[in-house]
Amino acid sequence: MARDLMAGDDFTSQVLEVVASIPSGRVMTYGDVAAVLGSRASRAVGSVLRLYGSDVPWWRVIRSGGLPPVGKADRALEHYRAESTPLRLGPDGSFLVDMRLARHAPD
DNA sequence: GGCTTGACCACGC
DNA sequence: CGCGTGGCCAAGC
Numbered sequence: 001m002a003r004d005l006m007a008g009d010d011f012t013s014q015v016l017e018v019v020a021s022i023p024s025g026r027v028m029t030y031g032d033v034a035a036v037l038g039s040r041a042s043r044a045v046g047s048v049l050r051l052y053g054s055d056v057p058w059w060r061v062i063r064s065g066g067l068p069p070v071g072k073a074d075r076a077l078e079h080y081r082a083e084s085t086p087l088r089l090g091p092d093g094s095f096l097v098d099m100r101l102a103r104h105a106p107d
Numbered sequence: 108g109g110c111t112t113g114a115c116c117a118c119g120c
Numbered sequence: 121c122g123c124g125t126g127g128c129c130a131a132g133c
């Protein structure tokens with residue numbers, strides 16, 4: 001049947017649901033997403049996005065330090081530029097998301 | 108059932 | 121600021 005990514009009962013579906021609800025130009029940390037689900041499984045959130053992230057705005061979910069997933073930083077950067085996500089220059093000269101401004105607070 | 112693996116997080120040095 | 125350590129929790133074997 002066709003309820004692959006529909007209304008969530010599973011942890012996986014709920015993660016995708018939350019990620020899809022993040023507004024453009026804003027971001028949430030893996031931990032924040034887990035917290036919305038009443039869990040602290042930040043790693044499991046990452047695992048879900050690694051597998052099913054292609055269908056949701058995965059670049060809006062980053063680490064607590066503002067760094068996007070390793071290897072995907074360049075792809076994420078293109079999206080940030082397009083969404084005008086507040087960026088900030090890291091210590092090594094790379095771009096990080098400015099959490100102070102871009103962090104989206106859940107209820 | 109237990110052990111291992113992870114797109115993590117916080118803290119200490 | 122880099123690195124190690126312990127803790128969390130879902131999924132797969």
